[in-house]
Amino acid sequence: MPLLHVLLLLPFLLAAALPWLSRLAPRLHAGWIALAGPLLLLAGFLRLRTAGDGAPLSASMPWMPSLGVNLELRLDGLAMLFALLISGIGALVVLYSIFYLDRRREAVGRFYACLLLFMGAMLGVVLSDHLIVLYGFWELTSVSSFLLIAFWHRRQASLDGALKSLLVTGMGGLAMLAGFLLLGIAGDSLRVSELIGSAEALAASPLLLPAMGLILLGVFTKSAQFPFHIWLPDAMEAPTPVSAYLHSATMVKAGLYLAARLTPLFAGQQLWYGSLTAVGLATLVYGSFRAIKQTDLKALLAYSTISQLGLVTALIGLGSVYPAGSASPYAAYGAAAAAAGLLHLLNHAAFKGALFMTAGIVDHETGTRDLRRLGGLIRFMPVTFAVSLAASLSMAGVPPLGGFLSKELFFGSALNAYRAGEGSLAALLVPAVAWTASAFTFVYSGIFAWRTFGGPARETREAAVHEPSWGLLAPPLVLAAAALLLGLAPALVAPGLLQPALLSMHPAAPDAYGELALWHGVTPELLLTAAVFAVGGLLLYAAPRWAPLHRTIRLPLSWNGMYERLLRGLDAGSEKLTAAYMDGGMRRSAGYIFLALAAFLIVAAAMAGDISVVLSGMAPVTLFEGIAVLALIAATLAVPFAQSRMMAIILTGTVGYMVVLFFVLFRAPDLALTQMIVETVSVTLFLLCFYHLPALKRERVARRTKLASGLIAGAAGLAMTLVALGALSDRKFGSISDFYLRNSYELAGGKNVVNVILVDFRGFDTMLEIVVLGIASYAIYAIIRLKWPGEAEEEGSGLRESEFRLVYEDARSNDVILQTLAKVILFLILTFSLYLLFAGHHQPGGGFIGALMTASALVLMSIAFGVRTIRKALPVDFRIVSACGISLALLTGIGSFAFGKPFLSHAFGYAQLPFFGQNELATAVLFDLGVYFTVVGITMTIILAIGRDK
Amino acid sequence: MVDLLLQASLVLLMLSIAGCMYRLLKGPSVSDRIAALDTIGILLLSMIAVFGMLQGTTVYFDIILVIGIVSFIGTTAFARYIERGAVMEDE
Amino acid sequence: MELLLALAVGALFGVGVYMILARSLLRVILGLSLLTHSVHLLLLTMSGLKRGAAPLLGEHAERYVDPLPQALILTSIVISFGVTSLYFVLAYKAYKSIGTDDTEQLRREAND
Amino acid sequence: MNEALAIGSAVIVLFGSVLSLFSAFGLIRLPDVYLRSHAATKSATLGVLFILTGAFLYYTFVHDVVSVKLLLGIVFVFLTGPVAGHLNARAAYRTGVRLWERSTRDDLKEALQQERAQAKKQAEIRDKLR
Amino acid sequence: MTNLVVLPLLLPLCTAVLLLFFKEKAILQRLISAAGIAATAAASALLLARAGSDGMQTLAMGGWAAPFGIVFAADFFAALLVTAASVTTGFCLAYAMGTVGPERERFYFYPFLNFLLAGVNGSFLTGDLFNLFVCFEVMLISSYALLVLGGTKRQLKATLGYMLVNIVSSTLFVAGVAYLYGMIGTLNMAQLSARIAEAGSGGMLDVLSVFFLIVFSLKAGLFLFFWLPEAYEAPPAAVSALFAALLTKVGLYALIRTFTLIFPAGHGLAAQEWIAWMAGATMLLGAAGALASKDVMRILNYNIVISVGFLAFGLAVSGEKSLQGAVFYLIHDMAVKALLFLLAGMMIRAAGTGRLDEMGGLIGRLPLVGWMFLVASLAAAGIPPLSGFGGKLLLVQGGLEAGSHLLAGISLATSLVVLYTLVRLFMRAFWGEAPASLPIPAEEARVSRAHTACAAALCLLVVFMGLGSEWMVQASAEAARTLVSPSDYIDAVWKE
């Protein structure tokens, strides 16, 4: 595995191993173990840097190779800059957190696992050369930062902040994914380096602009650009070390990284640089303005981050005005702006990390972050003050700190823009906004340092407030030192770190940092800076006087409010929409189905065209048949008008019997037999169960509902008829059934073709059919036997209604006649049922019908003699009988395995049997016997279950 | 001629069924309906015999028997049910 | 004949639908059986009517009607029977347990 | 000859149908359930007897098929029809369906009252023992 | 010709029947079920391997060749689904043991479960349209039984509604078969495909394709999904999980099979466009439903709806890549939905309620369950490198390549809603303050380690399906290849 992958996987593996590792050393703060992660990373990247000869390092590991999606990593100058930031600041943050988080009170294991995940994800983003992989890590940063922000998950504010960050950045991420995919389609590759190579060809693609827009959405949301900045202030709910990390080296920097990374690809595209610059400047001024009014230390820092990120974004935008090889006279301005952006990015990482850490120290020591309750801490914690002063001054752009240098470069680029804009108003705006924002920046930097440490002490907690432990102090100290060093000796990092990064953005850029120095004469930039200090100082001094004014300026719409309203509106709208069509009622559901059916069919028919109804070639109609159809239709139409349950059941039953009649008319004896029995059983069942129900209430349904039902029903019926006629008129092919008629006897040994189809040609259907029936019977049994709510009391009330009548009101009538007759016809029916079973292969009948006949004989006996007598006479469990039946059918099928034949293969031959005579003996009959037993068992199970439930 | 006579029989039987339907729907007592239903069963059985004659086939004779059996058991069950409130008693 | 039967199919279907859209569970069940009848007649109709004797080879007829749809209908009848019985028993239990066969009331009761 | 026999059987069938129609008419016209039961049993006996016999003759003479199934059908209907009628009428009586007001006598009424009184007494004794 | 093809149906069927004989012996029932499912999974895997190495596997039932007999046809797609279904059922079964309670176990819970799997596998494998109906019925009636088993009013009501919808759709299915048989004269899907291709498109065939679209959409919950959220929330978690994982998938399978084989795209039929509209509407309405819900099960159910729309998007586009994505996502969704529902079951058990406003702070009691739920949520939302990502990528990529920008946009937007609703659910249930008192006795609220372990195994599977996506990518590519070339299917099943 290449070192690059090892480095990338390291934090993930460490995160996964952390729970086990920390269990090995239970008394050790898990942070010490976690610290190994960033330190190793730092060492690794430094080693790669010294080993490398400046050329980008590439390595690939397969993930989904057949999709061309692999873990393609590429370490160039830009990636190296970020990688070092991530691991370097990561190490400091981990160190800091070891002293910030109490091992005994906090879930430090989870904290470091998430932090390492975050680190790894961020590393992945900057190392990926494949857009899809980049997207993956991008989302992972969202997820891991979500987990970190919600670290104190009992607090509602943490949860809100975490969710907000996840939503905003997740949304951007998805947009970005779409953009990447469009880019991939346009450029036929998803590798960044390859896409950059074909940038010119890409420029012609119509997909480029939408792709770019979508990617910009990703950039802006991630780097908290206006108006997507709203998640960042709420993210301060995270533990302070996380904030420090998130604001200085990770998460928000991912957006900047992506913008920088894609600069070579999109440079020169107006949408790209235009929106980056405009949004960046807007964010810059908005953030700095808002930072002033914050009273929470961390909130102030959060808005300052927003503002600083806007600055860098704007610089990247200005840095991508001119594509590589542009002939413009101002082409050099581009590289200069990019260089400024990179420098400020580095500066910001240093001072913002330090600031957050000091804010954390203050919070840790005083127990509050409220600027109104803070002050005068300089006496108790001078070192901390020194650190925060240095960082604040760097943020304010005061020499000799690093911030001064990048601020100067920024003003330079702003002025360059003005120059390149050749006097246009928009171009004038750039330096104007830059200057205004810088003044505000000066003010809030001052507020941070002065309000916290200067002035009189507000809280009387002196006894508790003191300089923190070295562990808390060291990391910000290092960062403050770095901020100072960046100003005093930029050459330490510029050629080795910044210039290669710049080359990733502008491959042909000249050495941009060579002349970097604190003093290079009186330049317009310097004058602007001086004016910033003057005005800013004034504002800071006068702050108490104009601060109330600030408070009265209420923005007409707050972005957070809009976010809240959007979410609430989304919820409310969804609720309304869902409630509008979902009422959980069966009627609605059914109505939708048939409405859809009718509508779909009608629209489909209208769209399809070319449909005709041909009436010729249809079978002739005799008088009786005509009357029968009309009677059927009349009976059908009468059903809805039935006033009582019984009437409705009887009418429906009548329709069923008329269907039997049609089966007879159309030469389907087996069907008629089956339908006859089934209909009788159903009607009997219906009547028995619903006889005692209260009278059917007149449907209390509005006429409109009824009308709607009628319309839907009519349309559905009409549609079915029309489709039938259309299909009948448009027969494309003849049926395959000639085969069955020709071969039923020769190949399958049966003359009843329907039966042969059922038990042989399509025996599989029948097998599953009895399974269905079996399941139904077991389900019915279970339903009846299970205890249901509401029934329990009835059981307790002693006698049931029928018993009551039996005992108190009625002497039992004499059953002698029925019993005598039953004894006689029992044999008749049983014989007939077996005849139906065995003759079914050649005559109408078969297992199903035979079984129903047997069952009816048993039912007759149960009626005449009572269930108990039947149980005594036939002591079998009918559920077992049906199980045996299914088994028999299955075994008949499986038997063919033994002969290497396909499942359900049947054999038949002619045999002279002692009892049954000359028979075409087909194993299909065995199968039918299985059907028979199953159906007997099932029917009796159902009947006994229902019968006994009474 | 034969067909005509048989068709006529069918129409008559159909009319008889219609008559029974009247009683079936009108009631007033459940026993009335059961009686009507039983009669319909018998008429249906007769009709099917006539159908068989018309189509010149014996394949429907099974149905005749089945209807006979089924309609008897149905009637018995109903009568038992309205009389005792249960079809099959556990005793 | 096909035309007439297609009309009957439509009528059965339409009335079935109308019944299914009612509030009483019993009506719904009856509607379902009408729907089933409709579809079975449809299968029969779609295979062409009266074009021969019943598909029993003992009949020695010149032509037989198409046996396949009959087999399909038979399977469908049996399956519908099983499913409808189950549905019916459920409805009956619902009535016994909740005390109504009105679907709207059922919905209210069940959500309590 | 065959034709004549066929027509003969068909006429028998038709006659049976007419009888059925009469009983259906009775089913409509008669005033109480017991009387209607009388009418209902008619189609089970005479009507079906004629129709099935006609069919039996038809097959015997025209198709040379002696169908025992048809005979069986007749026997079955004859066995079960009266029992069904008996059970149904009894159920009607025991569930309190009134006789036609112009009925002349009711011997069963008193017998049933006695029977019920006795059953009630027995049940009370059984309850006390419990 | 190999009997192996029928084993994924036959083994659970035999297991179920065997179980019928041991109603009262819970332990034996569990053992037999476990053995049966294991055997089914093994046979399915073997079938998959065969389908991969030797191409499509077919079996003519009873030796009656197509189109006259019923043919089982296992192309790679079907074999893949069968395997996934069997494995998922295995997990649900393992979870069900001990959670469904002795009452259900006595009343044929395990047989019903096995019957369900038999029906599902049969539906995937059959090559005969009417047999598909029968297999559906086996599956459905088992699902009715599983749904109602347990005996609460809510279940009763849910089952009544669910059954009504399914009975209606089954009836419509038979009607569709009737129409198609009348016009085309056969039931064998391969022959149907060939004959329809020969007959050309337009006219009534167009109407019939829409008819089948309705039938299967109803089963799949595509656009006509209004029955789903109610139905799937009533039964115990193991059953919900099974339903969520399998049932709509079978409908989707039928849609995919129908509209790639019988009425394929590029045939001049309008159905694909209809599917596109329905997919979009399903995703949006599902998203709205998920946003509107305040109950754990309800939210998950609407997430099922969303994923149905998402999958149908792939079918609407019908390119090889989209279909590949659909297959990938289908497999992933089976696992991840099962996982989500199993975890939800534990959450509800531990909290004693499924209402989000009464839950909170569960992470303290169920840390592992909580983190697994988060992982499953992220997987469901398609966050890389978890299992949902590959499918999502392929689907969106395929859609964009085919120019379906709107649908691609909708699907990305709804995946944000998935993320939002599931993570919000996670936060409300597991984070925040725990309610002062449990609504149920503490011992009832205990979640056993065995069940957590079962979910953990499934969770690992989800993670590995993501990290090791390559296998899934290749498998789904293979499956998609068989889907876009109906002629292979036809040749293997039926040669004129």
Added chain:
Amino acid sequence: MASQFLINLLIAFLWMFLYDDLSFTRFAAGFGLGLLFIGLLNRFLKRDFYLRKVKAVLVLLLIFIRELFLSSFTVIYQILKPKLTIRPGIVAMETRLKSDGELTLLACLICLTPGTLTLDVADDHRTLYIHAMDIGDAEQLRQQIRSTFERAIMEVTR
């Protein structure tokens, strides 16, 4: 015992007839089946009523057919008459018949004959309650039944 044999024979014939195949093998198969049934269900069978008195049976049959036709036409006449002049009612009748079989047969015959209907049987198995369509004199009705059906049945069974 004899009655059971009879039933057995009956089943054998039935089997043969159902197949419309009058061969010995069919008969034997049916006989075997019958044996099976009787073996299985013999718990229902108490003493039964078959003894061969062919002549008596024939007489009974003839009486029945005569009664059937006569009363049928009376009833049809009553139904079709424009005005209903019938005098229906329930008549109790003690029978001399002893066995259940005899009783059942009598009840059936009464039912089968139009105009009369067996409504109930008392617990003592002796008293039949008959609903008649048109009762002139109750005693006459009883006498008529006794002299026709009851006597003929006794001829058959005793």
